[in-house]
Amino acid sequence: MKIAVTSTGKTLESAIDPRFGRAPYILIIESEDGELLEAIDNAANSGAFRGAGIQAAKAVADRKVGVLLTGHCGPNAFSALEAAGVKVGTEQKGTALDAIERFKKNEIVFAAKPNAEAHW
Amino acid sequence: MIVAVASGKGGTGKTTVATSLALALGSRSQILDCDVEEPNCHILLKPEITDSYPVNLPVPSVDKEKCSLCGKCGEVCQFSAIVLIGQTVLTFPELCHGCGACSILCPERAIQEVPRRLGVIEMGFVKDVEFVQGRIRIGEAMSPPLIREVKTRINRDKVAILDAPPGASCPVITTVKNSDFVIMVTEPTPFGLNDLEIAVEAIEDLGIPMGVVINRCDIGDSDSKDYCARKGLPLLMEIPNHRKIAEGYARGVPLVESMPEYVDKFRNMSDYILNNKH
Known part of the structure; x- marks a missing residue:
C-alpha cells in the first residue's frame, strides 16, 4: 500500500512538516519495502x-x-x-522514516475528524 | 460622479465624512454604504427603507447520476471549490466565487447552479438623498460580490458617495474601483499615518485621484500632513477634535447638523473634487 507523508524535504530523513496542504513536499512511500516512490513538489x-x-488531498x-501521515x-x-x-494519521512528528516505522508497528491512531481549523 | 470615502485605519471618520457630504449636497447626492460587514451610515442618517432584495451567489450542485467523473470542473476552478477526488466530485460552496465556469464546461450538463445567500440590499431615502446599503449574511465571509451588487444601484445622475470598508484589501478595492475620486480620511497619529500610507499605495495602483481629510486635526503630530505634502496629496479638509462634534456623534447626529457651518465646507470640497476628478 502507498503511504503519503508531509515533509519539509525530499528525502525519507527530512523532518515531517506538520501542515498538510502547505507542506513543501509530500512523500509517497511503498509501505511493503519502505521505498520512496515520489517526492511531490x-x-x-x-x-x-x-x-x-x-x-493536496x-x-x-x-x-x-x-494512508496519509501528517501533523x-x-x-x-x-x-x-x-x-x-x-485514512489520516495526524499528530505525526520526527522524520518520514519514524512515521513509517510507527505505521508498521500499528501505532498510528487514525483520525475520525479534522484536527485543525479551516484557514481563511 | 462617483466619490469613494476610504481610509486605511478604521474609526478615523469615513462615515462622518460620507454622511455629511451627502447631506450637504442634498438632492444632488446618493449615498451607498459599501461596508457591508458593518454598515453604519444608517445610524447617522436614519433612512426610510422602501425596498430590499436578497443577493445570492450561484454555486455548483452536481447530479451524480449524470456525472462521468471527467474532472473538467475541478481543473477550471481557481479556488478548489469543486474537485474530482477518487470516484466523486466534491463541492465546497464557501470557497466558490460564482464564476459559473464549471457548469458551462461540464460535457454531461451535470452541474446546476444553486443559490448561496450572501446578504441583502436595502434602499430608501434620507429626506431627498437616495440611500443604499448592503448587509452581509452572518457567517458569510465573501463580501466583494455583495459590494458589487450595491454598486449596481449607483445613480449616474447624482454625486454617488461610496462609504468604503477600512483597510486595503479586496472589499476596499472592490468598492473604490471605477470611482472618479477617493477621499482618504485619516487621523494625525502614527497609527493613522501608517495605515494611510498602505491605503494610498493600494489606490495609486488603480490610478484614481485622491485627497485627504484629516479628522481630529488638533491631536497627534504633523507627520500625516508632511506625508501629504511630500506625496502631493491635496488636503481637502481638517476637522478639529471639537466637543460639539463628539457630542453629536455620540447621539447619532451627523457632523453637518451639529455644526451647520460645515455644510459650506463640504460643498466647497465637492466643488474641488468635481474640478479635479478623473
Missing part, C-alpha cells in the same frame, strides 16, 4: 490563498494512496480525503 499549493488542503488521492488536517482536506478513502 507542493510549492504551488503551499502558496495558495485558499483551498491548499483540497488540492487530490494529489494524494490521484496517486491511490491508502494537522483541516475540515476541507479531511472531507476530501475521506471521500477518496484515504
Whole structure:
C-alpha cells in the first residue's frame, strides 16, 4: 500500500512538516519495502490563498494512496480525503522514516475528524 | 460622479465624512454604504427603507447520476471549490466565487447552479438623498460580490458617495474601483499615518485621484500632513477634535447638523473634487 507523508524535504530523513496542504513536499512511500516512490513538489499549493488542503488531498488521492501521515488536517482536506478513502494519521512528528516505522508497528491512531481549523 | 470615502485605519471618520457630504449636497447626492460587514451610515442618517432584495451567489450542485467523473470542473476552478477526488466530485460552496465556469464546461450538463445567500440590499431615502446599503449574511465571509451588487444601484445622475470598508484589501478595492475620486480620511497619529500610507499605495495602483481629510486635526503630530505634502496629496479638509462634534456623534447626529457651518465646507470640497476628478 502507498503511504503519503508531509515533509519539509525530499528525502525519507527530512523532518515531517506538520501542515498538510502547505507542506513543501509530500512523500509517497511503498509501505511493503519502505521505498520512496515520489517526492511531490507542493510549492504551488503551499502558496495558495485558499483551498491548499483540497488540492493536496487530490494529489494524494490521484496517486491511490491508502494512508496519509501528517501533523494537522483541516475540515476541507479531511472531507476530501475521506471521500477518496484515504485514512489520516495526524499528530505525526520526527522524520518520514519514524512515521513509517510507527505505521508498521500499528501505532498510528487514525483520525475520525479534522484536527485543525479551516484557514481563511 | 462617483466619490469613494476610504481610509486605511478604521474609526478615523469615513462615515462622518460620507454622511455629511451627502447631506450637504442634498438632492444632488446618493449615498451607498459599501461596508457591508458593518454598515453604519444608517445610524447617522436614519433612512426610510422602501425596498430590499436578497443577493445570492450561484454555486455548483452536481447530479451524480449524470456525472462521468471527467474532472473538467475541478481543473477550471481557481479556488478548489469543486474537485474530482477518487470516484466523486466534491463541492465546497464557501470557497466558490460564482464564476459559473464549471457548469458551462461540464460535457454531461451535470452541474446546476444553486443559490448561496450572501446578504441583502436595502434602499430608501434620507429626506431627498437616495440611500443604499448592503448587509452581509452572518457567517458569510465573501463580501466583494455583495459590494458589487450595491454598486449596481449607483445613480449616474447624482454625486454617488461610496462609504468604503477600512483597510486595503479586496472589499476596499472592490468598492473604490471605477470611482472618479477617493477621499482618504485619516487621523494625525502614527497609527493613522501608517495605515494611510498602505491605503494610498493600494489606490495609486488603480490610478484614481485622491485627497485627504484629516479628522481630529488638533491631536497627534504633523507627520500625516508632511506625508501629504511630500506625496502631493491635496488636503481637502481638517476637522478639529471639537466637543460639539463628539457630542453629536455620540447621539447619532451627523457632523453637518451639529455644526451647520460645515455644510459650506463640504460643498466647497465637492466643488474641488468635481474640478479635479478623473
